[in-house]
Amino acid sequence: MKHLFIIAITLLSVACSTKNExxxxxxxxxxxxxxxxxxxxxxxNFSSYWDTFPTNxxxxxxxxxxxxxxxxxxxxxxTKESIEIGLTQEQRDSFALYKAMDAIDYILNKAEEHQVVIINEAHQMPQHRVFTTRILEGLKRRGFKHLGMEGYFNTPQADSIIQANGYPILDSGYFTQEPQFGNLIRTAFDMGFNIFGYESSGHANGREREINQARNIESHLNRYPNEKILIHCGFDHVYEGGMPNSSMGWGKAMAGRLTEFTGIDPLTISQTIYSEKGNRDYENSYYQITDLEKPSVFVNESGEPFGQQRKETSLDLPPMGTFRYDIAVFHPRSKKYDRPQWMVYxxxxxxxxxxxxxxxxxxxxxxxxxxxxxxxxxxxxxxxxxxxxxxxxxxxxxxxxxxxxxxxxxxxxxxxx
Missing domain, CATH: 2.60.40 (Immunoglobulin-like)
Incomplete structure (x- = not known):
């Protein structure tokens, strides 16, 4: 026993030494x-500072x-979320008919058929910015030349700053100060993307904001006719079709307005529904039963992707509207490494x-x-x-x-x- 104790202490010492090294x-x-x-x-700023603002x-x-x-x-x-209602057995059986496919490969294949791709983010989720960064190279190979971002200041000064410096600076925007957003801009610039902001200014309400955003993107498309663009937006701006009457009075979100103004049918991708929460009880009920190693799209035997899409033929009548997106990305949870594994690629x-x-x-x-x-x-x-x-x-x-x-x-x- 004495020898075993000495061996254990020795191994512990070596382990600690290795950890320090x-x-x-x-x-x-x-x-x-x-x-x-x-x-x-x-x-x-430091955690101790922001912990003093729990209500914001x-x-x-x-x-x-x-x-x-x-x-x-x-x-x-x-603290903003509510507990999700669990799935019925019928819903579980239906979801089991869908198989996980690599989201990057799936999106890049679909993008070949489109001039405009719109992908959203939750503003608190750097993971979503990392994913957009990871699809840039494949989109570039497929002819995409422009990257429009809601979080990037829509001013000539911002455009000249990125061109002059060749990297994102603190004054490029608010959300762009987050390092993974900065890396998205940095990577796009290094690849030769034309980076532009399209955020609205001077709008009186949400409806005007959606219209102004779409008009700004339309203006960019008119300057570069027939060229392919990627739009990185926030949350519900990705939706096509008519929005619910209760959705802040938008009528249509930016993506829907863009189709209305240009006739272009964009490929719309949502990242915000099937992503982790701190407490699994708050996660989407379908997401709760997944355990993924990489970003995925769930597809059935007919080639249809899983998600909360609503088409023009939907049985949902107003006030639900016909809002929809084309592809839903299921993201892996943060695990495995000292830092989230989705950062390491x-x-x-x-x-x-x-x-x-x-x-x-x-x-x-x-x-x-x-x-x-x-x-x-x-x-x-x-x-x-x-x-x-x-x-x-x-x-x-x-x-x-x-x-x-x-x-x-x-x-x-x-x-x-």
Whole structure:
């Protein structure tokens, strides 16, 4: 027994030593850090700050997403949700007739037949921005040249800034400050996409906003006739057809208005229905019974995708309307790695960093900037908050500058390559 105890202690010691060695140590130096933005607001703040605004659910959830705290984001957003009613056996049997297919492959095949693809996001979900980023390369090969984004400021200044800098900056928009949104813009620009904003300005109500958004996209299409575009929008703007009478008086969402104005039938993709919540009881009832390793589309033997589509021949009468989308993406839950597994793809990998020997008081935000992009001005490639001076970042194989910044405005910086 004594020998077994010694062996156990030895193995534990080796395991702890190995764990410590997994965290890379960098040569940090003091750094005069500040955010270079025209806004009076700090673009990234600490959890302790946002925890003081529990009733401002949307904004608080968005801010936790911006600093990479997905678990806390879900906890906040869940307070808006309600418990889903479970499925009947008949519904379960019906769903069992659909088989999961790779969502990226499925969407790219369908996109070949369309001039316009519209995909939505939930604004609190960086996972949705990662998915849009992952379909860019395939769309580019299929002739898509333009990327329109609701979250990107619709101004000539924004267009000139991205062209001048070649990377997203804090003043490109509000939602675009979230690192995965920044990476979506960064990737699209590197691939040669023409990036534009189409958000409405000066609208008096939701109906006018949907109309103005569609008109702005129509104007872009008129400047580039017959060229293919991808639109990345928020939530219900993706719906085609007539919206429910109770839906904020829109009449039609942006996608429906675009068809009305241009005659173009877009390929519409929803990501917002079949995604995880912090509490599984709040998840869509069909999503609850899935356990996926990758983004998927469920398709039956007739080739029809599963989802909450409503067609013009729908039996649903007003006030339900005929609103619909073409494809529903089922996303995998966050699991497996220190960071959500959906962040790790292509050449992106986890990088464990430790700065336990540095003289800086935590909590700290650790911000990763791509080398060559202006620190404090660019949207960081990744952000994590830490109390123990250890973080796991998700980075590609580029060179980076890593900044540690605390609540006392003390900062350190190091090179990472």
């Amino acid at each position: 997994d965290h890379k140590k960098l040569d940090f130096v003091e750094f005069d850090f500040h955010f270079d933005t025209a806004s009076n607001e700090i673009p990234y 659910v949307d904004r608080t959830a968005w801010e936790f997403a911006k600093i990479g705290n997905i678990a806390r984001m879900h906890e906040i957003w869940d 292509d050449d992106r990998r986890e990088v464990k960093l430790s700065f336990v020997e540095e003289d800086i008081q935590c909590p700290c935000l650790v911000l990763a900037y791509k080398k060559g992009e202006k620190v404090g001005k660019a949207v960081p490639y990744d952000i994590q908050e830490t109390d123990d001076k250890k973080v796991t970042l998700v980075l590609d194989k580029s060179d980076f500058e890593i900044v540690i910044w605390n609540q006392k405005n003390t900062a350190l910086k190091a090179e990472f390559n």
